[in-house]
Amino acid sequence: MAHSEAGPSNAAHPAFPSVAPRAPQNIQLPSSPAHFWKQVMDARTPQLLADLAALLNVLAPPTDSPREAARDLLLLDGIDLTGIPDAQIPALTLGLVYILTERLPRRTRAATENLDLALRVCVNGNPKQFALAPTRVAEFAWAVLRAAQKAKETTRVIGPLQHLLRLSSNNSQFNGVHAAFLETCLSLRAIDLGYQSLSIQYSNVIPYTNILDVLTYYHHAGTVAAASGDFARATELLIFGATIPGETPSAIRMACAKRAILCELLSTGLLAPFPRDLSQVMTRSIEKGMDPYKKLAAAFEKRLWDQVTDAVSNDNAVSTFARDCNGGLVSQIMGSIPKRRILDLRKTYSRLSLDDLVSKVQAPAEAVKAAIQDMVFRGEIRATIDGTPEIVTFVDDDDYASPKQMAKLMQANILAQNVNNDLLYANRAMLLNRKLLQKRMDKIENKDKRGPTEPLKSRGEFEMPDDVGQVRGAGSNYADMGF
Known part of the structure; x- marks a missing residue:
């Protein structure tokens, strides 16, 4: 029986020829x-x-x-x-x-x-x-x-x-x-x-x-995300901007690195995860040019609150943060100390009175209640405050089927699919150069002492791994991707 529809591998009609522009000399x-x-x-x-x-x-x-x-x-x-x-x-x-x-x-x-x-x-x-x-x-x-x-x-x-x-x-x-x-x-x-x-x-x-357009995008995108309260996304974007390959540590790269450190403190309370393969020029600049930021991050990560206060209150730090236009982020970091103390206590206690929580956090009762309500509103924790006297109850099980979690999952799936398409395209492009692959395979085989290599398979005979939809290697860390 004849089918009028074209098969999946045959187009209904050939593609229209593209119009070729004239050569410059003509x-x-x-x-x-x-x-x-x-x-x-x-x-x-x-x-x-x-x-x-x-x-x-x-x-x-x-x-x-x-x-x-x-x-x-x-x-x-x-x-x-x-x-x-x-x-x-x-x-x-x-x-x-x-x-x-x-x-x-x-x-x-x-x-x-x-x-x-x-x-x-x-x-x-x-x-x-x-x-x-x-x-x-x-x-x-x-x-x-x-x-x-x-x-x-x-x-x-x-x-x-x-x-x-x-x-x-x-x-x-x-x-x-x-x-x-x-x-x-x-x-x-x-x-x-x-x-x-x-x-x-x-x-x-x-x-x-223009490379400046790329740097400007990641700097501004990270700043917008930070202003919206999405500090995890801000850190990702700013680290990407700071680690874009370049011969010199430009001012905008340094600005990205500084804000990435502050946004990571607001997101996780830890040091910003700069990739290990960061260029030596940028690494030296981070080591030498951001002393107030490093001191603040190190003290905050270790929960040494007195040192955190000293790190932001000395004259050098105040002038540095003001000159870099990061005073607002630093103020938010200082305001997040009660939140960090609550999160640390949550690892130990599942239920305690508000008075006990206030004494352990060392902050006013209204500030503690406001911090808990804000974290609940942002979806960072699940907790309730009820009873007389008021009792704070932390709930461990997350609502994985909530609309917010489903939206995050959908966004992650889209990003993973885009990365997977790029990896498949790169794989097809590499298969065009058989000599390069043969040379690389010889090096691997000689290094592992596995004996002579097998003849290189022709194009189309490469087996696709079962986990083709997964991201491996440097691509698994989106902050470590170049262009």
Whole structure:
């Protein structure tokens, strides 16, 4: 019996051929800004759009700054763009992104009109055209934010940048738009909006992505998570930012490391788990440049509360924490001491009177009750306070089927699936180089003294392990993943 449907391994029709851009040497530069604008306006077919993308890539390459002649073309001096209606923006998205990125930093009489047009591009832009120039879109996002800050109209850009982030997201690949959006959220104290955006999981980066955008994202994302009270997530993000490979310990990496130490104290009360394979340059910087943070963390981990107080009250520590803008986190750490004492007592007692708990915690009764209620509200412990006199009862069994736990499990499953897909892709890529695998296998065999190696299996004959869905090695620690 014949089946009309295509089988699982056969597509219903072959994929459409992609339009190949012209080679750079075959691209003819426009003779004038008017000619260039006409080419942008006429790019309505896939071939013309591909030609325009190739031209723009020559005028403003992602790896270098545009030359002065190219800047003159991209600025389109003498051409008014303010009359472009919203309906035409999707067809002109690619050209407008390049043009406005050059125009926005310039102080001109039309600065307000350029910002208005840029905000309309963020909202009405074509996602397919955004995908043709992801690095330029990131520059465009930063240009929009800086122009709004100069005009003291930052509140206007948070909504459009959120639209731009949604429109430019591409297959879990990171670009700098998210970093610009998080900086906007921090500057406007829109913490909840920024925290919601952290649900986007990135497993790769777009080629030619600016390393500063990546560092800025992890620093700002960790700061947003800390401001939202999710100190475990903040620690993970900040450690990732601090351990991104680099030749020098930049200021933003050091800021990530310092805040990671403080957030880990608020999360677990322990020292931050920096990976063992951290670069020597960064390790030396952490050892030498963060003495107040290390003293505070060491005393807090050992529950030496008097030393904790001394570590944050001396003049050097006070000035250091204030200069690093970490005074708020330090204050929260000092305020969490009753909480840590309660958690330590919970390991020993399952039930005791509130008066006994107050005497052991050495804090006012209202502060102890408030700390217990806050931990119960956050889901950190399960406890009840009832009776006369009041009795505190700690419940050991966790509600594993609660909506909060189910949401965490779903998020972990999504992340694990993304990592699993990356590992499978890497496995397929490595199978293409049989000589490399043979060489590695020979080294392993010779080291273990197992005798001669077996012939390398052909592609497709490799057996998949039973635990293929599990994460092994460095990938099991998300803070230890590079890009």
